[in-house]
Amino acid sequence: MSHRTVAVMQLRIFTEPQQGAYYDDLLRVARAAEDLGFDAFFRSDHYLKMGDVTGQPGPTDAWITLAGLARDTRTIRLGTLVTSMTFRWPGPLAVSVAQVDEMSGGRVELGLGAGWFENEHKAYGIPFPRSVAERFDRLEEQLEIITGLWATQESFSFPGRYYAIESSPGLPKPVQRPRPPIIIGGRGKQRTPSLAARFAAEYNMPFASIDDFSDQAKRVRTACEAIGRDPASMTFSAALVVCVGRDEAEFARRAATIGRKGDELRANGACGTIDEVVATLQKWDNAGAHRVYLQILDLSDLDHLQLIADAVCPAVA
Secondary structure (H helix, E strand, O other): OOOOOOOOOEEEEEEOHHHOOOHHHHHHHHHHHHHOOOOEEEEOOOOOOOOOOOOOOOOOOHHHHHHHHHHHOOOOEEEEOOEEHHHOOHHHHHHHHHHHHHHHOOOEEEEEEOOOOHHHHHHHOOOOOOOHHHHHHHHHHHHHHHHHHHHOOOOEEEEOOOOEEEEEOOOOOOOOOOOOOEEEEOOOOOHHHHHHHHHOOEEEEEOOOHHHHHHHHHHHHHHHHHOOOOHHHOEEEEEEEEEEEOOHHHHHHHHHHOOOOHHHHHHHOEEEEHHHHHHHHHHHHHOOOOEEEEEEOOOOOHHHHHHHHHHHHHHHO
C-alpha cells in the first residue's frame, strides 16, 4: 500500500530515561537515530520515575548524558525537552551547555522550563518554589542570565531578585553563534508565549491536542508581533508518543510492551499502522507543527526506529 505524502517535517527522537535506562541504552538509541537519519536525539530532564514502572536502574543526569553523547556521536543534534530551571543555577548551566556544545562541535539545543514535578524535588533534596508565578519569575531571570553570559564580549552583571551576577567573564562561549537554540514550551497562556517570543528559537507543546496546539501557537505568534519579532522566525513543534506497526498485530504487540491501550495511543499520539501515523503527522503539519519529537518508550526496540525511518520518514520528507 502506498503511503500519503505530507509536507516537509523534521522528526526527532525523544526519550524518557527516568523510566529506566543506563547510559549505554541511551547511546544505542542515539547512534541508531543518527545512523537512520533522524534530525536529533533528545531526552527528558527528570530524577524520578512516573507511572507504573520500576525506574531501574535509576535516574541519569541529562547534561552528563549529553556530554557523553557529544563525544560518542558524530552528527545528530542533541538536547533536552526540557531542563528544569529548578535543578541548576543559571551561571553553571550556561557553562555546562556551552561546554557540551563545544564537545559536540556545535550540536546542542537547550530546552528550559519552569519545573513542575514536586515529588522529584522532594526525593532528591532540591528546593521547589510552590508558587507558579515565582517559578516563572526565576525562569525569566535564568533566561536573561544564560543568554547574557553567552552574548557578552567583556563582562556581564545582572542584579536579579533571585540570581545576582557580578562581573562575570561570560566564559566559556558556545560554538554556535550567537548561541545554541533555546526551546521553550508549555501550556501557559501569558508568560510562556512572552518568554518564547523573547528568548526562544523554538516553541514546543508536548502531548496536547491539535486544537490546543493551534490556540497556543497563535498566542506565541501574537507575542512575537508585540515585540516586533517576525513569527516566521519561530519554529513550532509538538511531542507525541510514537508506536507504529506494519500491521495491526505488530502495533498491538508494541502497545502491550509499553503498557498502553491501542485506542488511547491512537487518540493521543502518532500511533497505529504506518498509514495511520502518516495521516496523524499530516494533521500536525497542517496545524503548523513542522517538527515533531517522537517519544520512544521501549528503548530496546531498535527495529521500531528502523520501521519509522524506512516507512514514515520518507512520507513526511
